[in-house]
Amino acid sequence: MNASLPAAFSVELGALLGADGWRTDAAALEANAQDNSWRHALPAGVALPTDREQVVAIVRACRAHGVPIVARGAGTGTTGAAVPVNGSIVLSLARMNRILDIQPGNRCAVVEPGVLNGDLQHALAPHGLFWAPDPSSADICSIGGNLACNAGGPRAVKYGTSRDNVLGLVAVTGAGELIQCGGAYTKDATGYDLTHLLVGSEGTLAVIVEATLKLTPRPVTQAGLRVLYRDADAAAAAVSRLMAQPVVPARLEFMDARSLELLRRNGAEVPEAGAMLLVEADGDHDTLPYLLQALADAAEGDGMLALDVAMEGSAREALWAARKALSPALKSIAPGKVNEDVVVPVSRIPDLVAGVQALAREYHLVIVTFGHAGNGNLHVNILYHPDDADENARAHAALPKIFELTLALGGTLSGEHGIGLAKRDFMAQAFTPATLATMRAIKQALDPDGILNPGKVLPPG
Structure with a gap:
């Protein structure tokens, strides 16, 4: 029995969950x-x-x-939101992994939080449907985790993030009360929108135990463009043009020169250029050529070096395989990585890219920038050697400057990773005291004793 927990508490949970459902052994503790x-x-x-x-x-x-509690999905988050600080227990939702219902007629599915995103997509495929969020960890991350941090991915530019693709929730508040909000309908003007409040709250307000998800018909076909540019500024300007015209790309990804260099180093056939955009359209066989032409016209402009079309098949798959390989390949540059998924208005992407490049020069660091440009959501990766004290210090000194730049451009701290521990202390820069006080009041109302995921999201008051 864990001496740090009240004996009566351990006895109560042991009786409730059984020996395999209440674990205090070293292996279980380390795994979580x-x-x-x-x-x-x-x-x-x-x-x-x-x-x-x-x-x-x-x-x-x-x-x-008085025992704090941290709800946990698959543990793929990057901000420390699932780390059990302050003597917390972990409430693992891994065993609540049932797909309860698929309703093709209502374009929705009802799932438990432990269902893996990849497993849900496989179950939906025979119905010609999909759930839009596609983070890089889609095969192994859980739906509950996706909802907790409002996960997105490349498809978010057209289809939205997790918050845009959930219709209803059942959740347990910090007071131990079961609440239900939303349902199998897409229009609702009834009371407060608790569904979308809970999505992105990182388990600090309630523990999600069931979700009704909005589904989308799978497109008949898709095709992609690979567009190379003289420099990052030219590519960023093209993003603004692409998002200013009527055809919304299904995906729009930006990669800077460092990203392309890294891809080549890892065997991808990518020409030398200052930056690259991967643009994808989806639709039916009749309309796709027109959609693709509209995107190609917008991608053209000052600084464009080359534009290639990859229709459905191996060429298109190779394009996206190269993009997915990018994040793991960063380890070949340096073992330390600070990955921040900041967001700015699309029109300010050129300023963000230029500002990041200036910070890389100022702090003598390798900073690789890529990501979901159609949403203004770029992943700024500061790479460093943790055992080099000077480089370590420079990397962590540059981080607040990234956030200051983002906020100065009218942006926000995170697009899909969330806040957790990593960005908690920067929330006071992102919001006014009155806004933070409102957030704390909501926290107090749903979690009166502050037992749900303490120390996360909100800075100390």
Whole structure:
């Protein structure tokens, strides 16, 4: 029994969940001690419920005994939101992994939070449907985790993020109350929109135990463009042109010169250029050529070097395989990486790119920039050697400057990774005191004792 937990609490959870559902052994604690941010803190215990009633009972027990609780999906998040600080227990939703219902007629699916994004997509394929969010970890990340941080991915430019693709939720508040909001309908003007409040709240307001997801018909066909530019400024200006015309690309990805150099180093056939855009259109066989031509016309302009069309098949797959390989390939430059997914208005992308390049020169760092340009959501990767004290210090000194630049351009701290621990202390720069006070009031209302994911998202008041 874990000496840091009240004995009565451990007995209560053991009786509720059984020996395989309430774990305090070293292996279980270590397996739930970190997420993909590589922050690490051992939990006081790990609870593995199998249904919503058990989640209610766990939260009520935690409240009664003053035990903090961190809900956890697959642990693929990058901001430390799932790291169990402050002596928290982990509430793992891995066993709540059932697809409860697929309703093609209503274009929705009802799922438990532990369902993996990839498994859901496979189940939807025979119905000709898909769920839009496609983060890079889509095969292994959970729906609950996607909802917790409002995950997006390349398709978000046309189809939206997790928040845009959820219709209803069932959740357990920090008071141990089961609440229901939304449902299998796309229009609702009834009361407060709790559904979209909970999405992106990173488990600080309630634990999601069921979600009704909005589904989209799969396109008949798609095709892509690979467009090379003289420099990052020219590519960024093209993004503004692409998003200013009527045809919305299904994906629009930006890669700077460092990104292209890295792809070549790892075997991808990418010509030398100052920057590259990957643009994709989807539709039916009759309309796709016209959509693609409109995107190609917008991509053309000052600084464009070359434009290639990749129709459906191996050429298109090779384009996106190169893009997906980019993030893992960063390790070949340096073992340390600070990956921030900042967002600016699309028209300010040229200023963000130029500002990041200036910071790379000022701090003598390698900074690789790529990402979902159609949403203004770029991933700024500061690469460094942690064992080099001077370089380590420069990397972490540059980070606040990235955020200052983003906010000065009218942007925001995160587009899809969330806040967690990594960006919590910068929230006071992003919001006024009155706005933060409103957020804290909402937290107090739904989690009166502050037991849900303490220390995350909101800076100390």
